[in-house]
Structures are given as C-alpha cells and as structure tokens.
Amino acid sequence: MSSIKQFQVTFDCAEPERVARFWCEVLGYVVPPPPEGFTTWDAFDRSLPPERQGAAFACGDPSGVGPRLYFQRVPEGKVVKNRVHLDVRVGTGLVGEERLAKLEAECARLVELGAVCVQVLLADDHNESCISMQDVEGNEFCLD
Numbered sequence: 001m002s003s004i005k006q007f008q009v010t011f012d013c014a015e016p017e018r019v020a021r022f023w024c025e026v027l028g029y030v031v032p033p034p035p036e037g038f039t040t041w042d043a044f045d046r047s048l049p050p051e052r053q054g055a056a057f058a059c060g061d062p063s064g065v066g067p068r069l070y071f072q073r074v075p076e077g078k079v080v081k082n083r084v085h086l087d088v089r090v091g092t093g094l095v096g097e098e099r100l101a102k103l104e105a106e107c108a109r110l111v112e113l114g115a116v117c118v119q120v121l122l123a124d125d126h127n128e129s130c131i132s133m134q135d136v137e138g139n140e141f142c143l144d
Contacts, residue, residue, distance in 0.1 A: 008068040016057035016071035029059040087144040
C-alpha cells in the first residue's frame with residue numbers, strides 16, 4: 001500500500017498576490033510569514049531580481065490540513081475553460097432551499113471580493129444545487 005502524498009494546487013495567473021489574497025478570503029487561508037531576514041513579503045519581493053518581482057505568491061490552510069495554494073505569474077492570459085477547478089464546499093449536508101440559501105449567501109460574499117457568478121444550477125433528480133463562479137482572474141470554481 002502506498003503512502004498518502006501531500007500536494008499543492010498551482011494557479012497560473014497575471015497577478016499572483018492579488019489572486020492569492022482572494023483565495024485566502026474565500027477559504028480562510030493565510031499567507032505564511034516572510035522568509036527569515038525579512039519583515040514583510042514586500043521587502044522580500046524587492047530583494048529579488050526585477051524579472052522575479054511579483055512572480056509568485058502562496059497561501060495555506062492555517063490548520064495544516066488543506067493543500068497549499070501556489071500562484072505563479074505566466075505571460076499568457078486565460079483562454080479556455082479550466083481542466084481542473086476547486087469546489088468550495090459550503091453546502092455540505094444541506095438540501096433543498098436551505099442549501100440554496102447557503103450557496104447564494106456565500107456567492108454574494110465572494111462577488112463583493114471580485115468573483116463573478118456564472119450560473120446557478122438548481123437541484124434536479126440527480127444533483128443538489130451548486131453555483132458556478134469565476135475568481136478575480138476568471139478561473140472557474142464551484143460553490144458546492
């Protein structure tokens with residue numbers, strides 16, 4: 001039997017810190033302390049060569065349970081639908097109107113942070129309600 005591996009989720013984006021801070025607000029994640037010898041991440045960033053400044057940012061689950069999120073600057077913009085996306089589980093255990101109300105409340109909070117509500121998918125005979133959204137750079141995710 002193989003051991004469980006830790007993993008991080010990596011986002012390609014134009015503005016790593018902006019996208020990372022958005023996801024911190026969505027998930028309750030935190031930015032780790034800056035490297036030793038630096039009082040802020042901004043001070044660390046300024047110590048890098050110009051081409052590396054602002055090129056990456058990361059955040060993590062303060063409990064250490066969830067995966068680290070890593071954001072890296074890439075030159076190209078987002079062109080097509082993500083092949084992988086995050087499902088933010090805010091309605092777990094809820095059904096019907098109670099679930100939909102919880103999803104819609106979280107959707108409203110995230111829209112205030114810069115997310116876009118793409119589509120509300122209402123419950124049917126096979127699936128509970130969920131909401132398709134996009135983060136501040138257009139990466140798809142779902143409220144589930």
